Amino acid sequence: MKIKLDCIPCILNQLIRTTKFIYGNDEKRIKELIDEFGEKLKLIDMEKTPPHAGQILYDFISEKTGIEDPYKKIKKESINLVKNKKALIEKILEESSDRLLTAVELSILGNIIDFGATDGFDFEREIENLETKHFNLQDFPIFKEKVFKAKNILIIGDNAGETVFDTFLLRELKNFGKKLFYAVRESPIINDATYEDAVESEIDKYAQIIKPGHTLSGLDIEKVNKKFKTLFYSSDIIISKGQGNFETLSDCKRDIFFLFRVKCNVVSELLKKPVGEAILYYHNPHKENI
Amino acid sequence: MKIKLDCIPCILNQLIRTTKFIYGNDEKRIKELIDEFGEKLKLIDMEKTPPHAGQILYDFISEKTGIEDPYKKIKKESINLVKNKKALIEKILEESSDRLLTAVELSILGNIIDFGATDGFDFEREIENLETKHFNLQDFPIFKEKVFKAKNILIIGDNAGETVFDTFLLRELKNFGKKLFYAVRESPIINDATYEDAVESEIDKYAQIIKPGHTLSGLDIEKVNKKFKTLFYSSDIIISKGQGNFETLSDCKRDIFFLFRVKCNVVSELLKKPVGEAILYYHNPHKENI
Numbered sequence: 001m002k003i004k005l006d007c008i009p010c011i012l013n014q015l016i017r018t019t020k021f022i023y024g025n026d027e028k029r030i031k032e033l034i035d036e037f038g039e040k041l042k043l044i045d046m047e048k049t050p051p052h053a054g055q056i057l058y059d060f061i062s063e064k065t066g067i068e069d070p071y072k073k074i075k076k077e078s079i080n081l082v083k084n085k086k087a088l089i090e091k092i093l094e095e096s097s098d099r100l101l102t103a104v105e106l107s108i109l110g111n112i113i114d115f116g117a118t119d120g121f122d123f124e125r126e127i128e129n130l131e132t133k134h135f136n137l138q139d140f141p142i143f144k145e146k147v148f149k150a151k152n153i154l155i156i157g158d159n160a161g162e163t164v165f166d167t168f169l170l171r172e173l174k175n176f177g178k179k180l181f182y183a184v185r186e187s188p189i190i191n192d193a194t195y196e197d198a199v200e201s202e203i204d205k206y207a208q209i210i211k212p213g214h215t216l217s218g219l220d221i222e223k224v225n226k227k228f229k230t231l232f233y234s235s236d237i238i239i240s241k242g243q244g245n246f247e248t249l250s251d252c253k254r255d256i257f258f259l260f261r262v263k264c265n266v267v268s269e270l271l272k273k274p275v276g277e278a279i280l281y282y283h284n285p286h287k288e289n290i
Numbered sequence: 291m292k293i294k295l296d297c298i299p300c301i302l303n304q305l306i307r308t309t310k311f312i313y314g315n316d317e318k319r320i321k322e323l324i325d326e327f328g329e330k331l332k333l334i335d336m337e338k339t340p341p342h343a344g345q346i347l348y349d350f351i352s353e354k355t356g357i358e359d360p361y362k363k364i365k366k367e368s369i370n371l372v373k374n375k376k377a378l379i380e381k382i383l384e385e386s387s388d389r390l391l392t393a394v395e396l397s398i399l400g401n402i403i404d405f406g407a408t409d410g411f412d413f414e415r416e417i418e419n420l421e422t423k424h425f426n427l428q429d430f431p432i433f434k435e436k437v438f439k440a441k442n443i444l445i446i447g448d449n450a451g452e453t454v455f456d457t458f459l460l461r462e463l464k465n466f467g468k469k470l471f472y473a474v475r476e477s478p479i480i481n482d483a484t485y486e487d488a489v490e491s492e493i494d495k496y497a498q499i500i501k502p503g504h505t506l507s508g509l510d511i512e513k514v515n516k517k518f519k520t521l522f523y524s525s526d527i528i529i530s531k532g533q534g535n536f537e538t539l540s541d542c543k544r545d546i547f548f549l550f551r552v553k554c555n556v557v558s559e560l561l562k563k564p565v566g567e568a569i570l571y572y573h574n575p576h577k578e579n580i
Contacts, residue, residue, distance in 0.1 A: 009299035041328035
């Protein structure tokens with residue numbers, strides 16, 4: 001999807017949120033960065049996606065602050081937080097009558113861990129209320145059918161911490177005998193999972209972790225390396241996690257299962273789904289195109 | 291109150307909202323204006339209030355578009371919309387056991403008509419649900435007491451359309467024999483009421499309409515003309531409508547009754563009231579200062 005005008009104030013919100021992580025209450029320093037970034041708004045290309053605009057921001061923050069990975073500590077904490085909940089997650093799966101469905105729900109639930117689009121989250125409460133939570137999983141039957149037929153599956157990861165939730169889905173898929181690939185970000189961007197974060201989350205127990213050769217809080221399939229591109233188009237199915245990947249892949253020519261929370265009005269209006277809704281959405285360009 | 295960093299993305303939202311009124315879906319033209327305004331973010335002074343920053347924006351819009359009053363049509367429509375509901379409002383007042391309280395509630399209800407802070411509103415539903423609506427009017431007893439003692443009252447108006455709701459409050463106050471002054475904006479700013487809008491709303495049937503001599507979507511008491519300043523400090527009580535007036539007068543050295551809807555997180559955090567809450571808030575600098 002192309003970026004919308006309404007995404008631009010949101011990019012400024014992200015600047016404020018991230019620089020508050022770095023400079024705390026130093027309003028003067030943050031205002032200086034806002035002023036300077038204001039002059040770079042012209043670099044935002046309306047023909048590109050929201051994560052492309054985000055990249056201009058995060059490159060600017062790294063350059064100005066000298067901090068390449070402001071969310072490093074937060075990412076580690078998120079991973080440990082979810083790791084400490086593994087017994088609870090395991091219990092939910094054991095009690096489930098459809099483990100694949102529950103693993104999908106848990107994986108989408110993990111997508112609340114996002115410092116790009118939101119300020120905070122309370123996932124302990126979310127896990128505990130899993131059964132009463134509303135998921136929009138109308139495409140689950142076709143997902144299940146395609147999973148059973150698939151030999152190899154590419155999962156495109158999103159946030160650190162969410163990765164731990166994903167291990168449960170990966171385990172289910174692995175138990176079905178699938179060969180799994182798990183894509184991470186090439187280098188740090190917001191709290192998205194890098195190779196190190198994926199290993200820390202034990203993704204490598206179930207899947208081969210792969211780097212796309214290009215950094216974005218999403219995936220620009222025209223910019224990834226050849227190996228990744230081949231894998232992308234040859235995988236039997238693709239499971240894409242999070243709104244950033246959706247934003248960059250929603251016009252993609254191949255079919256993709258998107259698992260994410262709708263996090264803003266722009267995507268809400270595009271998909272006609274309310275903000276906050278947890279969805280499994282099957283993008284099939286042979287049927288329709290967004 | 292001083293502007294907060296989080297107000298800056300909101301200013302950009304206002305730019306988009308207002309230029310969409312002017313240029314519709316001409317994304318390219320609006321993006322050019324965003325880019326150009328981005329270079330002016332440095333003019334926003336963190337020592338001043340949010341409406342002061344808003345003024346930089348609205349002056350920019352007028353200069354760039356050549357349209358001094360983009361909300362002119364909308365303001366007229368809002369006034370007529372509420373005028374057409376006068377019989378319903380009258381009925382609510384007739385059935386009320388405390389007409390002053392109900393007139394205050396209706397006056398705050400009118401504050402939903404705001405194109406600066408919000409995108410839309412459904413005031414027909416709001417009027418019909420008046421009885422079940424939650425108002426935070428804990429300062430009403432002191433308001434009532436001070437109203438009874440007052441000889442002259444200054445009401446600082448806010449949005450066009452809201453002005454029609456205000457006429458019912460003005461009538462109640464007039465019936466108590468009070469001398470009333472109703473302040474409007476000096477010249478058009480967002481959908482705030484000007485002299486013409488106030489006359490169109492029949493404010494002049496109950497109050498002397500006065501112009502402050504300075505335009506802002508709020509009131510900068512240091513910038514108003516001498517006559518207005520004298521009136522401001524000599525009135526027995528001041529009733530200030532809307533969040534913009536609150537933002538500019540919340541540090542004021544004299545006491546003021548603020549009647550408004552909390553419209554954003556910044557004011558919500560300041561007052562510890564949820565967004566959307568309709569409040570009557572007594573600012574008394576001799577007791578406390580925000």
